[in-house]
Amino acid sequence: MPASFLHGVEVIEVPNGPVPVTVVKSAVIGLVGAAPTWAVTSPTVAASLNVPTLVSSSLGAAAFGPLVRGYSIPYALAAIQEQGAGQAIVVNVFDPTRHFTAIAATAFTFNAQGAINLGHMGVSSVVVTSNPAGTTYVAGTDYTLDAVNGLVRLVPSGSGGHISAGASVLIGFNYADPSKVADADVIGAVTGGVYTGMQAFQIAYGTLGFFPKILIAPGYSQDATVASALTTMATTVRAITLIDSPPSTSATAAITNRGVVGNGFATSSSRAILCYPQETFLDTGIVPTGVTLNASGIPLPAQFNANAVAPYSQWVAGAMAAKDLAQGYWWSPSNTEVDGMLGPDVQLYASILDPSSDVNNLNAAGIVTVFNAFGTGLRVWGNRSAAFPTSTTPDNFISVRRTMDVIEESLELAMLQFIDQPISNALIDAILASANAFIRSLIQRGALVAGAASFNPAENPSTQIAGGQLVFDIDVMPPPPAERITFEAFIDVTLLQQLGQTSPITVAAGATA
Structure with missing residues (x-):
């Protein structure tokens, strides 16, 4: 009851019962790298340095400059947008006063x-x-x-x-000179309350209302220090990160690198997706080593207009985000066609029939690769994170790990409205009803096979509740991807008995056979 004195009657409206749980955004890519903002003629349009900026269209991408060779951000945004959907939170670390x-x-x-x-x-x-x-x-x-x-x-x-x-x-x-951008610039730091590099992803929720869920740093993640920092950041913001291999790496070397300490692929994190190999594409970017002047003195920048090689992660990220929006975050990114690539920069043998094929060996080592066979187009190929084969729990499947992330963060954010309310049976019931309604909706969508939230009194002793703490259990199972389909074929000689068992032809009475 309120503390103020009242000699009379009043009605106090008390919110009670379950509340809806809003699903967090999963199709948001966190991109950190270098952008030629010097080429954006309007300073009011150019993206700011080390500021997480939301890009949802080609117009938003224009703030990070045109395709200029040596600068990773415009190329990555182009690869992402070629897949047809998805947003990106972009952090530009290129500083022309230093680089x-x-x-x-x-x-x-x-x-x-x-x-x-x-x-x-x-x-x-x-x-x-x-x-x-x-x-x-x-x-x-x-x-x-x-x-x-x-x-x-x-x-x-x-x-x-x-x-x-x-x-x-x-x-x-x-x-x-973008070659002056160092790993330390991409990794960034938190100094005096200022977040730089990928550390700026931590303030994305405060400024934009959501965190990126797919972290990439094309051109830099092949370095072990950046790969490690990306994995740490993915843990901080409950995301996954895509780590690239160096260009011209053979399949054998990529697998061997899983065991080389100090290499980007030497991780068993369920938040790291190892992307191999790098991909060729038609590079129409500007060559920044000067322009030519036509007869009227108008500058004409030179375009490369030739095949080049770029990190695979930018295309995989775009394909993942597009698939999230089209089908759901509980779908594996594997077997998704990718647009904009011409093929891997090394020859790969791809087959769904041969366990000795390159793509199968790579997947068996926890590496996501590219699949190309007759009439298939180029496809993302691989369901497992870097946790496999070290870990055999279901969350080594990329889709399972990402589904759990969405569930956990969605429930956490929805609980804000219950925080600091008086503990009572009504509060416990409201929290359970909210969580279970959310879980049921995910089961109906296909994001979960089954699941439920519960309150176990044994986990909530009176001394703990007296300290203002409640513990709830959530038991859920996301659907694992159908990675392997097996048919058992039998040669059954008894089926030969059906020969000659067809019904004889019957001639109707009065008819001529």
């Missing part, structure tokens, strides 16, 4: 169009002086700078410029 290569003062000559091509895109800290040195020219007065394309253009003397047409000058500058 650059400095070019000392070098002699350049203005061409007939009054331009100098520095030979690199994404330039900064440009200093133009006379040759020999002595006079430092002023940007905007003596020359203009196109930092995106790496062009210095002469301001004619008639417009106030002090550089003669066709003059030779000395130019020093920095150019954006």
Whole structure:
């Protein structure tokens, strides 16, 4: 009862009973890497550094720049979106103020169009002086700078410029260099309340309302330190992570790497999915080593337009997210066709009939690979996490582990409204009713074979309840994938007795046979 005095009658509305449990989002990819934000001409559109940003469309992906070779984020977003569905929480760690290569003062000559091509895109800290040195020219007065394309253009003397047409000058500058991004940048840190790198995924729930559930760092996860950090982060946010193999790795080497300490594949975490091999694709990205000028002086960036190799994880992540949305998180990612790839960067023998095939040997070692046979297209192939074969419990199946994650986090978040209520039988009943209604809905959808929530008095002694603690049991079983289908065929000679047992032809009365 309220503490205030009342000599009369009142009605107090008390919320009671079960509450709906909202299923957490599973088709959300956490992507960390490098983006050419220097190529985004509008600073208000460019994605911020080390800030988890939600990308749900090609328009959102544009904030991380175009496809530029050497930068992982635009390529990964393109691979994800090629699968047709899914969202990504993206963290860009590329900082042009730190990740650059400095070019000392070098002699350049203005061409007939009054331009100098520095030979690199994404330039900064440009200093133009006379040759020999002595006079430092002023940007905007003596020359203009196109930092995106790496062009210095002469301001004619008639417009106030002090550089003669066709003059030779000395130019020093920095150019954006994604190869300078280190593993430590991708892993990030928490310093003074500021989260950088993949650590920024921890604040995604506070800023966006959900955590990423599929973590990738294409181009970096093949490094053991990044792979280990991704696995740790996956545990923190209750996700799974995709770890890549290095390019041009043979199937034998990939399997051997499972036992090499210090290698990214040397893990038995049920939250790690080992992705092998890397994949070829048609790379239409911009080559950032300079542009060409047409007759009108308009810069034309060069496109690679050739086959290249990229980490498999970005395509697997997109396929997983799309399958989650189309069929459900309790479906295995295996046997899902992938768009945008041309094939593995090494030759693989794939067969569902031969246990000695490369793909079967890889799966037996807990490695997810790619399957390609006549008329199948390229498919994700493998049901098990890196926990297999060390662990034989059902949660080494990727779909089982992910289903348990969704159930556990959904129930935890739904319990917020019960926290700090007075403990009573009504409260216990409401919690049980909420959990069991949720579990029943999952059984109806096919996400669970069976399950129930219960309250065991033996697990809740009075001293524990006096401390404000309640313990509930949840018993559930997600459906394992049909990884192996066996037919037992028998040659039954007794079936030969059916020969000659057909009914004789009957001729109707009065008819002519």
